[in-house]
Amino acid sequence: MPSRLYEELKREYIKKTPKSAAHYEAARRVIPGGESRVLVTYAPYAITVTHGAGSKVFDLDGNAYVDYINNYMSLIHGHAFGPVSDALKSQLDKGTVYAAPTLPQYDLAKFLTDRVPALEQIKFCNSGTEAVMYAIRAARAYNRKKYVIRIDGGYNGASDFATVNMGIDMQRAPGGLPARVLEPGVPEELAQLVIPVAFNDSAQMETILKQYPGEVSVIVMEPMLGSAGFILPKPGYLRAARNLADRHGALLIFDEVVSYRLSEGGLAAQEGVEPDLMTLGKIIGGGLPVGAYGGREDIMKCFLPAHSAMLSASGTFSGNPMSMTAGAVALHHYPQPEIDRLNRLGDRLRQGLRQAAEKAGIPVVFTGGGSFIGYHFTRKKQVENATDSMRTLARHMSLYDCVHMAALVKGYYLMKKGRFILSTPMDEALADKTVADFAEIFALIKPLCDDLPEEED
Numbered sequence: 001m002p003s004r005l006y007e008e009l010k011r012e013y014i015k016k017t018p019k020s021a022a023h024y025e026a027a028r029r030v031i032p033g034g035e036s037r038v039l040v041t042y043a044p045y046a047i048t049v050t051h052g053a054g055s056k057v058f059d060l061d062g063n064a065y066v067d068y069i070n071n072y073m074s075l076i077h078g079h080a081f082g083p084v085s086d087a088l089k090s091q092l093d094k095g096t097v098y099a100a101p102t103l104p105q106y107d108l109a110k111f112l113t114d115r116v117p118a119l120e121q122i123k124f125c126n127s128g129t130e131a132v133m134y135a136i137r138a139a140r141a142y143n144r145k146k147y148v149i150r151i152d153g154g155y156n157g158a159s160d161f162a163t164v165n166m167g168i169d170m171q172r173a174p175g176g177l178p179a180r181v182l183e184p185g186v187p188e189e190l191a192q193l194v195i196p197v198a199f200n201d202s203a204q205m206e207t208i209l210k211q212y213p214g215e216v217s218v219i220v221m222e223p224m225l226g227s228a229g230f231i232l233p234k235p236g237y238l239r240a241a242r243n244l245a246d247r248h249g250a251l252l253i254f255d256e257v258v259s260y261r262l263s264e265g266g267l268a269a270q271e272g273v274e275p276d277l278m279t280l281g282k283i284i285g286g287g288l289p290v291g292a293y294g295g296r297e298d299i300m301k302c303f304l305p306a307h308s309a310m311l312s313a314s315g316t317f318s319g320n321p322m323s324m325t326a327g328a329v330a331l332h333h334y335p336q337p338e339i340d341r342l343n344r345l346g347d348r349l350r351q352g353l354r355q356a357a358e359k360a361g362i363p364v365v366f367t368g369g370g371s372f373i374g375y376h377f378t379r380k381k382q383v384e385n386a387t388d389s390m391r392t393l394a395r396h397m398s399l400y401d402c403v404h405m406a407a408l409v410k411g412y413y414l415m416k417k418g419r420f421i422l423s424t425p426m427d428e429a430l431a432d433k434t435v436a437d438f439a440e441i442f443a444l445i446k447p448l449c450d451d452l453p454e455e456e457d
C-alpha cells in the first residue's frame with residue numbers, strides 16, 4: 001500500500017511534469033512501457049529528458065534536475081562535456097565507422113594497456129554485456145573447462161550465463177549456499193554450468209571449488225558489487241579469490257565495467273590484485289556505447305585467426321571510431337589527480353548524508369567508495385552482499401519510492417533503488433546543497449521508518 005506521503009509527493013510530481021506525462025502516453029503505444037530500458041522507468045511515468053549540460057538534465061516541461069544517475073555510471077564528465085563534443089564533431093565529418101583498423105581504436109587500446117596493469121592486450125565491443133560474454137568464452141576456450149563461478153546477485157550484463165543468479169533466492173538461510181535463480185528463457189541445462197557464491201565469502205568460494213575439483217573454468221566477479229548496492233570487498237577478499245583461482249586451476253575475471261573509474265588501474269589494481277582477464281565498459285566510451293575485454297596475452301591469443309582455439313569476435317560496430325574517440329578524450333581528462341578529487345567529493349557527500357540520516361533518526365547504511373554512494377534502509381550495521389541489499393529493497397520498497405519521488409520533486413534525478421553516482425562537473429557546493437536537501441527528505445520520511453523491524457536476518 002503506497003503511503004499517504006508517497007501519494008502527496010506523486011501529486012506534486014504530476015503537477016510539475018504534464019508534458020512528460022503526455023509523452024509517456026504516446027510512447028507506450030509504440031514501445032512496451034514507453035522505453036527500451038526497463039531500469040529507467042518508474043511509476044507513474046518517467047520524466048522525458050530533452051537535454052543535459054554538465055551535472056544537470058532537463059525535462060520536457062523545462063525542469064532541471066541534478067543528475068546523480070549519469071546514465072548508469074557511464075558519464076564520468078556529466079553531459080555534453082566540451083572536449084568530447086568537439087572531438088566527436090571532428091570525427092563525424094570523417095565518417096562514423098569503417099570496416100578497417102583505425103587510429104582512434106589503437107589510441108584507446110594503447111592508453112588503456114599502458115594505464116591498467118592487468119591489460120596486456122585488449123579488444124573492444126559495444127557493451128559490457130558483450131565484454132563479459134567474450135571474456136567467459138575466452139576463458140573456457142583457453143582451459144577447456146566448463147563450470148563458471150559467479151557472484152550471487154551480482155550483475156555482469158544480460159547474456160545467458162551472466163543472468164544466472166542475477167536475482168537472488170530471498171528465502172536463503174544466512175551463510176547457506178545460494179540456490180540457482182534463473183531468468184525466464186535461460187535453459188536449465190545451461191544454468192547448471194554456473195555456480196553462484198555469495199560476495200565477500202571466500203570460504204564459500206573454496207567450498208565450491210572443492211566440490212567441482214579441476215572443473216571450474218573461471219570465476220567471474222565484480223571487485224565491488226555495483227548494481228547490487230555499491231558493496232566494497234572486505235580487506236583481503238579479492239586476494240583470496242586470486243589465490244583460490246590459482247590453487248584450483250581456474251581463471252579469474254574481474255568485471256570492472258563499473259568500478260574501473262575508482263583508480264587509473266581499476267579497483268582491484270588499487271589493492272594490487274590482478275585478474276587473468278578484465279572487462280570494461282561505461283566510462284571508457286566517453287558517453288557512447290562501448291565494452292572491452294582484455295588481460296593476459298596468452299589468453300587473448302585465442303582470438304588470433306591462426307590459433308587452435310580460434311574464437312571469432314567481431315561485431316559490426318566494435319571499436320568504431322566514434323566510441324573510441326569519445327572514450328580516449330574522456331579518459332585523458334580523468335587522470336589520477338582528478339580521480340582522487342572526485343573520490344574525495346564522493347566521500348564528503350557520503351559522510352554528509354550519513355550524518356543527516358543519523359540526525360533525522362533514519363536507520364540506513366551507506367555503502368560504496370569514492371564517487372559511488374549506495375543507501376540501504378535497514379537496522380543492520382553492515383550491508384555485505386546482495387542478499388543484504390536486495391532484502392531491504394524488497395521489504396522496504398515504499399521507503400525507497402518516497403525518497404525517489406521527494407528527490408524528483410526537489411530536482412534530483414536518482415536511481416529508485418538508492419544510489420548516487422558523481423561526475424566531474426560536480427563540486428563541494430553541490431554536494432553540500434544535496435546534503436541539506438536530503439536532510440529535509442530524511443525528516444519527511446522519518447515517521448515511515450518507525451515501522452522498520454528491530455532485527456533483520
Ligand SMILES: Cc1ncc(COP(=O)(O)O)c(C=O)c1O
Pocket residue numbers: 072126127128129130132155156157158222226227255256257258281282290291
Ligand atoms: C558490472 C557490470 N558488468 C556488465 C554490465 C553490462 O554493461 P552494458 O549495460 O553496457 O551491457 C554492467 C551494466 O551495468 C555492469 O554493471
